[in-house]
Amino acid sequence: MRRISLPVRLTLPFRILEEALDLLFPPRCAGCGRPGAFWCAACAAAVIPIMPPVCPGCGIPWPEGDRCPTCRADPPRLAGIRSACLYRGPLRRAVHRLKFHGRYAVARALAPLMADGWTRFALEADLLIPVPAHRGRERQRGYNQAALLAEALAEHLSLPVHPEALRRVRATPSQVGLDHLARRANVQGVFQADPRWIAGRRVAVIDDVCTSGATLEACAAALYQAGAVTVWGFTLARVILRRSLSIPLGGAYGADRAGTEH
Ligand SMILES: [Zn+2]
Ligand SMILES: [Zn+2]
Numbered sequence: 001m002r003r004i005s006l007p008v009r010l011t012l013p014f015r016i017l018e019e020a021l022d023l024l025f026p027p028r029c030a031g032c033g034r035p036g037a038f039w040c041a042a043c044a045a046a047v048i049p050i051m052p053p054v055c056p057g058c059g060i061p062w063p064e065g066d067r068c069p070t071c072r073a074d075p076p077r078l079a080g081i082r083s084a085c086l087y088r089g090p091l092r093r094a095v096h097r098l099k100f101h102g103r104y105a106v107a108r109a110l111a112p113l114m115a116d117g118w119t120r121f122a123l124e125a126d127l128l129i130p131v132p133a134h135r136g137r138e139r140q141r142g143y144n145q146a147a148l149l150a151e152a153l154a155e156h157l158s159l160p161v162h163p164e165a166l167r168r169v170r171a172t173p174s175q176v177g178l179d180h181l182a183r184r185a186n187v188q189g190v191f192q193a194d195p196r197w198i199a200g201r202r203v204a205v206i207d208d209v210c211t212s213g214a215t216l217e218a219c220a221a222a223l224y225q226a227g228a229v230t231v232w233g234f235t236l237a238r239v240i241l242r243r244s245l246s247i248p249l250g251g252a253y254g255a256d257r258a259g260t261e262h
Contacts, residue, residue, distance in 0.1 A: 029090075038106050047083060048087060049086075057070075057071030061064075063107075081216055083117065085237050085238060111155065131216070165194050190218050205231060
């Protein structure tokens, strides 16, 4: 396999700006707002990691040896989706912060959670690709939180990140209020992948949060079309909807409140 060189996505001016921001605005915890660090020990302790066993398809906590009803009814094209932690409490606030007031330092503070999840689920890939942001949205916010997380995770995994390999070719209408199949139809043909980066490679698509997995599925469809060998979806956090749990899981998990569609 040809080695792909690591492109410097976060340009020097961006890094200098980040360092200047650190001096002007000392770190505050992305989870609770307390000054001192971008991610404090108390918030770190409150994170609920997703542990095996999970559904081999969508990666929600699920008993060993079976797929969840959603994946049985409609098997994903992805090799699978895995998420590091539940989208709850301080992590949920941190993801919001990354999305709307994000800084690379926050992504970097959260990256160890992803790196641990990656190891826990024994994932393998040749390259990471962040889910491309909606152009308008990205411009509004000034950054793409999936790209920040992919870059920060790549530092742990020593893998290349190739945001240029996948692009959004049309805007996605809102996913809110759509069921699983409608979400998939909604994002059909939204992405296009470049075979030059993808053909013959094992790809992991990175995002901040996974709800239905429809966006990751649409990315996978484009990546397989461009010749990817396998495509995994991997996210920092996971929304677990009540309706996806037809059996009680108990323990630390349980379902998120209704209306937490992401
Ligand atoms: Zn905190
Ligand atoms: Zn499943």
